[in-house]
Structures are given as C-alpha cells and as structure tokens.
Amino acid sequence: ARSYGLAAGSTFKLDGHPRADQNASYLITAIDFRLDPHGATERGGPASGAFACSCSFEAIPADVDYRPRRKTPVPRIAGHQTAVVVGPAGHDPKSPYTDEYGNIRVQFRWDRQGQDNEKSSCWIRYHQMAAGPGWGAVFVPRIGCEVTVVFEGGDPDRPLAVGSLYNQDNKPPTSLPGEAKTFAIQDDGGNYLTLKPDEGNQVVTVYSPTDTTKLEVGKT
Incomplete structure (x- = not known):
C-alpha cells in the first residue's frame, strides 16, 4: 500500500x-511502515x-466487531482455602443440602458479596474416603461445617472440597485430649x-439413642 x-x-x-x-x-x-533511504529513485537514477x-x-x-487477541494469562489459585458449607434459607441443618x-x-471466607446461601458457589465435589460404582463411603457435610477447598490444576473453575475441619463451633464427638487414642464415628443423630x-x-x-441400644465387643 502507498496510502501513507x-x-x-x-x-x-x-x-x-x-x-x-x-x-x-x-x-x-x-x-507496518517501512522506510528505505536507498530505495527512492527518480527517472534516470537514484533520487537525491x-x-x-x-x-x-x-x-x-x-x-465486524473487533476483539483484541486474548493475552491475559489464565488465572491460577495455589494452596488450600477454608470455606463454610451453605444452603437455602430455612433448610433443615440436620439434612445435608x-x-x-x-x-x-460453600461460602468462601473472602467472599464479601455472597449471602451464605445456595447461590454462594457452584456445586463442589466433596472428597470421600472411598468412591466406586455403587459402593464406597458417604459422609456429606451439613450446613455450617467448615471444609478445606483446593482447585484442580489451580483452575478457579474446578474447586474440590477435600476434607472437613473441627473448630470452636464444631467440636469433635469425643473428649479431647483425654480420649485422643479412641477412634470414633458419630452422626448428628447421636449414633456412634x-x-x-x-x-x-x-x-x-x-450405640444408638433409640431405646438406648448399645453393643460392646471386647473387654467390657
């Protein structure tokens, strides 16, 4: 082109x-403009x-609407974060959402716009100790439970909840540190x-609180 x-x-x-x-x-x-000091010519020889x-x-x-090429690096999130399990207002706290x-x-700690409800995040996969086709373990955290969240490959769009945490509001079912040697599983209905x-x-x-049913095996 010569339209300068x-x-x-x-x-x-x-x-x-x-x-x-x-x-x-x-x-x-x-x-792209190019200037060549030796390239201009006049009739009969180089131009002075x-x-x-x-x-x-x-x-x-x-x-056609112009869009610049995307050069912004894909964001990555490293490490673990803590969050609180949430659900719709009025949902039974003993019934997992x-x-x-x-x-x-979940509601992330840093989220200032979330309303502590089912719109605070997308559905997040929760890690279980075993998971297979029709078999495995099922422990679904209740609303109010604290969980640890990571992001698969650092991708903000692929969160995974990898565990639950005790805190001052959600304490263990056993008396610690006195019973630290005891292994225990207890649900929120009192079965353990x-x-x-x-x-x-x-x-x-x-043990089950229904009719105070209890079975002990071993040294009693």
Whole structure:
C-alpha cells in the first residue's frame, strides 16, 4: 500500500478490486511502515535525499466487531482455602443440602458479596474416603461445617472440597485430649461407633439413642 495516511484503528473503503465482493469498508487492525533511504529513485537514477516508503497492513470488514487477541494469562489459585458449607434459607441443618453426586455449596471466607446461601458457589465435589460404582463411603457435610477447598490444576473453575475441619463451633464427638487414642464415628443423630485400642482392653462400641441400644465387643 502507498496510502501513507493509513493508521491502525482507522477505516478505509476499498475500490477497484478485481473481485467486486472485496470492494467494501475495512477496519485496520495492524500496520507496518517501512522506510528505505536507498530505495527512492527518480527517472534516470537514484533520487537525491529521498526515502522509499511502503506499508503493509491487516484489516477486517468494518461491520465486524473487533476483539483484541486474548493475552491475559489464565488465572491460577495455589494452596488450600477454608470455606463454610451453605444452603437455602430455612433448610433443615440436620439434612445435608446436596445433589445426586453428594456435592456441596460453600461460602468462601473472602467472599464479601455472597449471602451464605445456595447461590454462594457452584456445586463442589466433596472428597470421600472411598468412591466406586455403587459402593464406597458417604459422609456429606451439613450446613455450617467448615471444609478445606483446593482447585484442580489451580483452575478457579474446578474447586474440590477435600476434607472437613473441627473448630470452636464444631467440636469433635469425643473428649479431647483425654480420649485422643479412641477412634470414633458419630452422626448428628447421636449414633456412634467407637474403637478403643488400649492394649489388653480393646473395645468396639456400637450405640444408638433409640431405646438406648448399645453393643460392646471386647473387654467390657
């Protein structure tokens, strides 16, 4: 091109192209000017003190919305974060708010716009100790439980809840540190299973508050 007034971001109308469908208005998206101090010539020999100037450019149809190439790096989130399990207002706190996969929704600590409800996050997969086709373990955190969240591959769009945490509001079902050796599983209905590993006094206890049903195996 020899139209030296062209500039990136400006438009021009093309006329006289051999293909009639190409004669239209265009938006210049990139342009390259070249000056050659030895390239200008006059009839009969080199031009004195003159420069040769040429330009090339890239353009798109003027009626097409321009979008710059995305160069922003994909965001990555490293490490663990804590969050609180949430659900709809009025939802029974003893009934987990979940879907068919056992996913949960959470409120992140840093989220100042979230309303501590089911809209505070997308469904987040919750890590179980075992998971297979029709078998495994199922422990779905209740609303108000604190969980640890990571992001698969650092991708903010792929959160995973990898565990639950005790805190001042949600304390363990056993008396600590006195019963630190006891292994225990207890639900929020009061059913529990405990394993006491004391040498020579090992006891496995299964208990349900319904009719105060209790079974102990081992040293009693």
